[in-house]
Amino acid sequence: MPAVPEAPPRNLWGLDRDRLVEVVGTLGLRPFHARQIQAWMYARGVLHPALWTDLPAAAREVLAREHVVDPGRLVPGDAAPDGTVKYRVGLAAGGAAECVYMAQGARVTLCVSSQVGCALACEFCLTGRMGLARHLDAGEIVGQVAGVARDRGLGTRPFNVVFMGMGEPLHNYDGVVAAVRLLADPGGFGLSRRRITVSTAGMAPAIERLATEAVRPRLAVSLNATTDETRDRLMPINRRYPLERLLAACRQWVERTRERFTFEYVLLRGVNDGDDDVERLAAIARRHRAKVNLIPFNAVPGWLPYLPPPDERVVEIRDRLLARRAPASIRWSRGRDARAACGQLAVLPELP
Numbered sequence: 415m416p417a418v419p420e421a422p423p424r425n426l427w428g429l430d431r432d433r434l435v436e437v438v439g440t441l442g443l444r445p446f447h448a449r450q451i452q453a454w455m456y457a458r459g460v461l462h463p464a465l466w467t468d469l470p471a472a473a474r475e476v477l478a479r480e481h482v483v484d485p486g487r488l489v490p491g492d493a494a495p496d497g498t499v500k501y502r503v504g505l506a507a508g509g510a511a512e513c514v515y516m517a518q519g520a521r522v523t524l525c526v527s528s529q530v531g532c533a534l535a536c537e538f539c540l541t542g543r544m545g546l547a548r549h550l551d552a553g554e555i556v557g558q559v560a561g562v563a564r565d566r567g568l569g570t571r572p573f574n575v576v577f578m579g580m581g582e583p584l585h586n587y588d589g590v591v592a593a594v595r596l597l598a599d600p601g602g603f604g605l606s607r608r609r610i611t612v613s614t615a616g617m618a619p620a621i622e623r624l625a626t627e628a629v630r631p632r633l634a635v636s637l638n639a640t641t642d643e644t645r646d647r648l649m650p651i652n653r654r655y656p657l658e659r660l661l662a663a664c665r666q667w668v669e670r671t672r673e674r675f676t677f678e679y680v681l682l683r684g685v686n687d688g689d690d691d692v693e694r695l696a697a698i699a700r701r702h703r704a705k706v707n708l709i710p711f712n713a714v715p716g717w718l719p720y721l722p723p724p725d726e727r728v729v730e731i732r733d734r735l736l737a738r739r740a741p742a743s744i745r746w747s748r749g750r751d752a753r754a755a756c757g758q759l760a761v762l763p764e765l766p
């Protein structure tokens with residue numbers, strides 16, 4: 415049977431330059447037109463082909479007729495008192511993702527989801543209660559960024575993107591790496607790759623693979639416990655990649671990239687906040703020359719059976735780490751009141 419040429423995708427949003435070159439090729443356009451389309455969609459946020467004035471009129475007409483540019487529909491939620499806003503993004507392919515806008519002075523950070531739900535089922539995280547519905551593709555991930563950037567009027571102001579919303583980014587490796595490339599592409603969103611951080615619950619082989627990527631984000635590793643016994647209990651992924659294996663991947667990251675990374679550590683009262691835990695955490699951080707980001711647990715009453723330590727204890731833990739020459743900071747959670755904080759993202763029928 416003769417090969418039937420594949421129809422070009424209807425939704426242009428999320429296509430990278432190479433895919434756009436293919437699409438414009440079918441219209442008799444030249445590769446540089448792909449770059450122009452990319453600039454309209456990602457850099458300028460102009461989503462209707464009829465307005466892409468530097469393309470030939472006939473091509474604009476065909477593009478407008480046969481394609482759509484659909485980054486997903488944004489539904490803003492309430493703003494928390496600290497200015498954090500959680501958005502729900504209705505996806506063109508169905509379902510919804512959540513994305514969080516945070517501003518601290520001039521510093522703006524968008525926290526994006528990489529999956530609808532999550533397969534890893536960490537005990538302290540609400541998203542885990544959803545199970546995994548599906549991976550998001552690159553367009554659905556950068557659609558969250560574009561939608562929120564537009565709603566907040568960020569224009570050409572630089573911002574940070576952290577993959578710390580719903581999902582385990584390295585479980586959706588291809589989608590996330592493609593999204594990182596689009597975000598860092600100078601012809602696309604044009605963010606410095608240093609402004610992009612991927613956070614993982616500890617998928618060791620994927621950390622090693624990420625270290626070899628040409629366009630590499632920054633890395634954050636959710637350590638959350640310093641013994642296999644506790645980590646096994648909190649994070650089922652630890653049974654597959656125990657601490658030894660995870661830390662070996664972290665060392666490989668540093669060796670290959672010559673870049674430091676961050677350990678995130680969710681503080682759970684009476685579970686991982688003892689003096690012994692802090693000693694071990696300091697030793698691990700020092701050995702890997704990594705920074706520690708302490709996250710006091712964000713509660714979701716009725717859903718997650720944990721408490722954060724008292725604030726004084728959180729500060730004391732940070733000071734102990736610093737005294738042991740382990741760089742540490744506290745992520746006082748933002749947006750708790752809008753259920754927009756770390757570990758509180760989920761689309762569950764029983765929740766508002």
Ligand code: SAH
Nearest residue numbers: 539578582613614615636678711712756757
């Ligand atoms: N799956 C990835 C990214 C999403 S979670 C990961 O695990 O890194 C982003 C951060 O929020 C992780 O460090 C996670 O440990 C933390 N977290 C999850 N649930 C939390 C909760 N209820 N309170 C505070 N932090 C939480």
